[in-house]
Amino acid sequence: xxxxxxxxxxxxxxxxxxxxxxxxxxxxxxxxxxxxxxxxxxxxxxxxxxxxxxxxxxxxxxxxxxxxxxxxxxxxxxxxxxxxxxxxxxxxxxxxxxxxxxxxxxxxxxxxxxxxxxxxxxxxxxxx
Numbered sequence: 356x357x358x359x360x361x362x363x364x365x366x367x368x369x370x371x372x373x374x375x376x377x378x379x380x381x382x383x384x385x386x387x388x389x390x391x392x393x394x395x396x397x398x399x400x401x402x403x404x405x406x407x408x409x410x411x412x413x414x415x416x417x418x419x420x421x422x423x424x425x426x427x428x429x430x431x432x433x434x435x436x437x438x439x440x441x442x443x444x445x446x447x448x449x450x451x452x453x454x455x456x457x458x459x460x461x462x463x464x465x466x467x468x469x470x471x472x473x474x475x476x477x478x479x480x481x482x483x
Contacts (some may be wrong), residue, residue, distance in 0.1 A: 357411035357478070364480040369416065373475045374404055375425060380470030389461035390471065392454060404476055413478040425473040426466035433459035 360370045376390065376398045387398060408415050436443060436456060443452050465471040 357407055357413060360478070361412045361480055364413075366480050366482040369477055369479045370413075371475065371477050373421065373473055374399070375471075375473040377401055377404070377472045377474050378470070379472040380468065382465065382470050386461055386465060386470075389457055390465060392458050398471075401472075401474075404474065408476065408478045412480070414481050415476065416479045417477040419475045420472055421475050422466050422469060422472040426463055429459050429462035429466060433463060 356372075364370060376396045378398050378400050382390075382398075390396070391398075405415055405418070433456060436452070436459065440452065447455070462471075466473065
């Protein structure tokens with residue numbers, strides 16, 4: 356993805372992305388499985404994304420830890436879904452509903468405890 360951005364961006368233009376699964380503390384196999392239950396994720400330690408940005412020929416302009424927002428949103432999703440459980444069960448079924456609730460609970464706990472972090476990266480294609 357980063358190399359493709361480097362290819363298509365005009366010099367001086369920027370791309371913004373977040374990585375929601377930077378490992379910043381101890382995480383168990385079960386917690387990783389829960390956190391990745393809705394899709395494919397690449398869990399990385401701090402510093403990897405920064406190196407990959409540079410390796411792709413981009414310049415890291417800024418990075419910001421936005422983990423607190425992730426914790427807040429995951430907790431709100433979990434609570435809101437619980438409030439509307441009966442309606443959601445009709446649409447999703449019990450297995451899907453419970454799976455998503457476990458996902459949001461895990462995401463909330465891991466980010467609240469700062470064991471997984473969401474980092475925003477602003478990268479730029481160098482001019483000239």
